[in-house]
Amino acid sequence: MIDRSPAVRQVTAPGRGALSAIAVRAAEVADWLGQVFEPRPAPGNPTYCRLFDEAGEVIDDVVVLLLDRENALITLHGNPQLVERAITRLSARGARIESGSIGAWGEEDPFLALALELSANAPTIAGGRFLIEQARLWREWLRAVGSVPPKTEEIEDVLSRAPAALPFQSPRRIALVGAPNSGKSTLLNRLLGWDRVVVDPTPGTTRDRIEVRGVVADRPVIWIDGAGLRESGEALEREGMERVLAAARTADLIVHLIPLDTREAETLDLPDRPQLRVLSKVDLRNNEVDEFDVSSRVSGTTGEGIEGFLRTVAERLFGGEDLPTSVTPFTETLVDRLHEVLARRRCHEAEADLWTTLAAPGRGGLS
Numbered sequence: 145m146i147d148r149s150p151a152v153r154q155v156t157a158p159g160r161g162a163l164s165a166i167a168v169r170a171a172e173v174a175d176w177l178g179q180v181f182e183p184r185p186a187p188g189n190p191t192y193c194r195l196f197d198e199a200g201e202v203i204d205d206v207v208v209l210l211l212d213r214e215n216a217l218i219t220l221h222g223n224p225q226l227v228e229r230a231i232t233r234l235s236a237r238g239a240r241i242e243s244g245s246i247g248a249w250g251e252e253d254p255f256l257a258l259a260l261e262l263s264a265n266a267p268t269i270a271g272g273r274f275l276i277e278q279a280r281l282w283r284e285w286l287r288a289v290g291s292v293p294p295k296t297e298e299i300e301d302v303l304s305r306a307p308a309a310l311p312f313q314s315p316r317r318i319a320l321v322g323a324p325n326s327g328k329s330t331l332l333n334r335l336l337g338w339d340r341v342v343v344d345p346t347p348g349t350t351r352d353r354i355e356v357r358g359v360v361a362d363r364p365v366i367w368i369d370g371a372g373l374r375e376s377g378e379a380l381e382r383e384g385m386e387r388v389l390a391a392a393r394t395a396d397l398i399v400h401l402i403p404l405d406t407r408e409a410e411t412l413d414l415p416d417r418p419q420l421r422v423l424s425k426v427d428l429r430n431n432e433v434d435e436f437d438v439s440s441r442v443s444g445t446t447g448e449g450i451e452g453f454l455r456t457v458a459e460r461l462f463g464g465e466d467l468p469t470s471v472t473p474f475t476e477t478l479v480d481r482l483h484e485v486l487a488r489r490r491c492h493e494a495e496a497d498l499w500t501t502l503a504a505p506g507r508g509g510l511s
């Protein structure tokens with residue numbers, strides 16, 4: 145006999161991740177969750193809720209998705225202590241704690257299993273919610289495709305959104321480059337919201353290469369900081385410059401900082417990668433600001449221009465800040481599958497089997 149008493153289990157791998165997911169099963173799960181979450185989760189779209197402890201204190205802001213009348217999925221921040229508190233709280237309300245990872249979820253719904261797996265990379269709840277919503281959109285799209293294959297333009301349209309979602313699978317790498325003292329480390333600390341890197345007026349302070357995870361428009365990114373680039377410099381500094389250039393050669397975006405106080409836009413011999421020229425230290429403003437041909441103007445010291453800078457970065461890397469609300473490929477495999485369909489069409493070959501595999505890819509067939 146199936147045990148119908150409430151049960152809870154962690155579905156993302158235990159340990160560090162930006163987000164975690166907990167599955168809950170109970171008869172009339174919305175009512176059951178309504179005892180500890182506010183507002184009460186509603187069917188349909190994922191609901192933003194707060195989880196309270198016995199004392200009425202907030203444990204975490206979470207997203208609750210009701211999968212059906214009995215099953216719900218809760219996405220919360222990934223801190224293991226929060227996850228433990230949430231599970232303890234639910235078990236105190238009578239839920240059995242089950243073990244096991246995604247398990248059955250993967251067989252029932254490979255898109256949801258994939259979205260959950262990737263949601264551990266999502267740096268914000270909105271990012272996690274986007275992925276879980278994508279699982280539903282893909283399921284619906286593929287159901288419709290089962291009867292009428294989409295037009296080529298529709299597939300191309302879906303593919304055009306891929307840059308908005310692929311960073312959840314592989315975070316984009318952004319290299320901060322510029323002369324020594326151009327304000328790279330100050331900008332990075334500002335972007336991260338804490339003093340991760342040493343800042344000093346002595347040129348050449350940052351020597352080793354630093355790679356650190358950050359967030360741009362709800363997507364995970366990796367910021368790369370290191371030695372400033374200049375002609376002279378001792379051996380140790382030159383070694384540092386080599387490391388920065390090596391990272392820049394494979395970066396998805398190079399951010400070239402040109403400090404306002406140098407009074408001349410330097411030309412650096414940078415690797416041939418997508419590039420943004422950014423004027424830095426704009427708080428030292430004078431009348432010459434408009435002489436520079438740049439995409440953004442920032443001050444790491446005052447924070448001026450940071451929002452515009454992040455918007456520009458999001459446009460270059462993701463096609464904009466907004467997370468798409470229609471079906472979007474969120475893994476390379478999904479992109480490849482759709483390209484295969486288009487290739488078959490060009491050769492006038494049958495494509496039905498590709499859609500069948502896409503709709504029922506089996507465990508791990510999508511990642």
Ligand SMILES: Nc1nc2c(ncn2[C@@H]2O[C@H](COP(=O)(O)OP(=O)(O)O)[C@@H](O)[C@H]2O)c(=O)[nH]1
Nearest residue numbers: 325326327328329330343344345425443444445
């Ligand atoms: N006024 C002003 N000073 C800045 C700004 N950014 C950095 N600095 C100063 O410039 C010096 C070098 O900054 P740092 O971030 O270490 O530059 P890096 O060598 O490119 O990493 C330090 O003295 C910083 O305080 C800024 O936006 N405005």
Ligand SMILES: [Mg+2]
Nearest residue numbers: 328329349350
């Ligand atoms: Mg530095």
